[in-house]
Amino acid sequence: METSDVIVIGAGFAGLTAARELSRSGYTTMLLEAKDRIAGRTHLAERLSRNLELGGTWVHWTQPYVWAEMGRYGIKALPGPEFTKALWTVDGQRHEGTAESLMELLDGPNRLLLADSRRYFPMPWSPLDNPDVADIDGLTLSEAIERLELPDDQRRLLRSFWTLNFNGRLDQAAYTQALRWCAVASGDWQLMFEACASFKIDGGTRRLAEAILVDSTAELRLNQRVASIDQDGQQVLVTTEAGKQYAARQLILALPLSVLNDIDIQPALSPGKREAAARGQAGRGAKLWVKVDGRQERFVAFGPESAALNFVQAEYIDHDTTTLVCFGPDAGAVDVQDVAAAQAHLDAIVPGLTVLDVAGHDWVADEHARSTWPMHYTGYLTRYLAELQRSEGRIRLAGSDFANGWGGFIDGAIESGLDAARHAASALGNGATSPLQAPASVG
Structure with a gap:
């Protein structure tokens, strides 16, 4: 079993950002990704004799988080046609x-x-x-x-x-x-x-994702399909489908909303979180x-x-x-x-x-996504968002699905990753975590 201060599950933009922030703050960080690549629901790939964005693409100067990240790494925006x-x-x-x-x-x-x-x-x-x-x-x-x-x-x-x-x-x-x-x-x-x-990332989404990864000291493990997560008063234990185990004091679950219920989490996430995950998102095109x-x-x-x-x-x-x-x-x-x-x-x-x-x-048939960009059903904002943003013991969610601002965009993923990392670092810095809370009901 491998141990670290924090485990981040999911190497999309939220997970990459959280892992960078925590590792650069001095916390040993393990970044687990089920696929054989990083960048989540963005995917720059060679198709039709050119590099094409198969998933998320667009950025803009009104989106402060992604624009700041591009500036941080000297990556320009390219105007669309x-x-x-x-x-x-x-x-x-x-x-x-x-x-x-x-x-x-x-x-x-x-x-x-x-x-x-x-x-x-x-x-x-x-x-x-x-x-x-x-x-x-x-x-x-x-x-x-x-x-x-x-x-x-x-x-x-x-x-x-x-x-x-x-x-x-x-x-x-x-x-x-x-x-x-x-x-x-x-x-x-x-x-x-x-x-x-209107604006794309010069070099594509993969360039920005790789820049964030390179700027991190987190240890990336690809092809790690998580089967279960168990937490108690001392640690979080992650077990993959292959039987590999990882333990840490904090965990950030940076996965799309629609796949959260695929992992056996004990104690179970609150009824509100599980209900929201079962309902998923409206972006299914x-x-x-x-x-x-x-x-x-x-x-x-x-x-x-x-x-x-x-x-x-x-x-x-x-x-x-x-x-x-x-x-x-x-x-x-x-x-x-x-x-x-x-x-x-x-x-x-x-x-x-x-x-x-x-x-x-x-992306809808993709078992690691089950949706395209996160677009909410009715009731999501007032019924679920605050509950999804609430940590449960040592576990906190991150991703564009849970963003306050530009939900549905790369910017929202980065915002949420920063927020999750800040909360995890606070708990790690205190040498403890908030006690496991009673599952919140949704009514």
């Missing part, structure tokens, strides 16, 4: 215009939808400070949009826009998370949208890269919210091919290896293109 043409399909009718004209169509409806973002979240990084939030946390984004009583074409386009943002179904999506996203972008929906898809024939105009396209792929944009334009990035709300409707199916999906939004090859990763 400027689009010249926009296509959108509403009620079976295809429309074409400039990218600016599409933004103008979305502007009024989004202003109405998000007008109360700073009312409910005046301090965006303290999302539970306003008790009035509880009044709207049961409202779906679908219901919030329908209440606006927009003209049908604007309503349908707005629904497709937010289906893209949630990467899932709007009748399950929390209106509060849409408001939170806008609030952390200073209440400006266009700035929010810019943050969602698809991201698909498609290479098409010919040098295409740089375009963006929205399809119906129910389409297998409801958003397409021309990301890389080469001499005789163009690589598109596409999103859809249901991972089960998109086979990331099926060229013929991709052709059919694309024909429904942008007809006339010839698909040559496809690439992607099914």
Whole structure:
């Protein structure tokens, strides 16, 4: 059995950040990762003859944690492409215009939808400070949009826009998370949208993840699938599926919410944590890269919210091919290896293109993720977030799922990792930990 001051389970951005902070503070730190790579739900890989981000990608200067990390390691941000043409399909009718004209169509409806973002979240990084939030946390984004009583074409386009943002179904999506996203972008929906898809990390997400790892003295162990975690008044004992055991005084569980219940944790996590993990997240869609024939105009396209792929944009334009990035709300409707199916999906939004090859990763089917970027169901914020952030004895959760600010982004993962490391260091510095608390009920 190997021993250390702290064990961090999960080498995504939250786990990497926590491990770096603790190890650089002088605590012996073991970083366990079930996969054969680091970086969690980001994954830069060579596909379609170039390096493509199969998972999380975007960063922005309004996101303080990731922007500071990039500055720390001298990593620049690369601006995304400027689009010249926009296509959108509403009620079976295809429309074409400039990218600016599409933004103008979305502007009024989004202003109405998000007008109360700073009312409910005046301090965006303290999302539970306003008790009035509880009044709207049961409202779906679908219901919030329908209440606006927009003209049908604007309503349908707005629904497709937010289906893209949630990467899932709007009748399950929390209106509060849409408001939170806008609030952390200073209440400006266009700035929010810019943050969602405007700047990439120079060298890719892997470069930043590796920079954090190199800056750490934590010992990384890959291919360590954790089966159980047992804690008592003295230590936390981790046992892998292969029978390897690790012991420590503190443990940070930096895993996606949807996989927490896969580990046998004793004493069990609180009913609230287990209930939230069983429910999971609303981000259960698809991201698909498609290479098409010919040098295409740089375009963006929205399809119906129910389409297998409801958003397409021309990301890389080469001499005789163009690589598109596409999103859809249901991972089960998109086979990331099926060229013929991709052709059919694309024909429904942008007809006339010839698909040559496809690439992607099914994060919903991935046993280590079971969701794409963390997007909340109704009730998550007021029913679960505080409970998920509460440590239980020697165990604390970390990840973008549990962030106060930019939840669903790399920034949120780093924020949560820093927070978890600070609490673990405080307990380690005291030479003890808070006593095991009675499981909190959720009612």
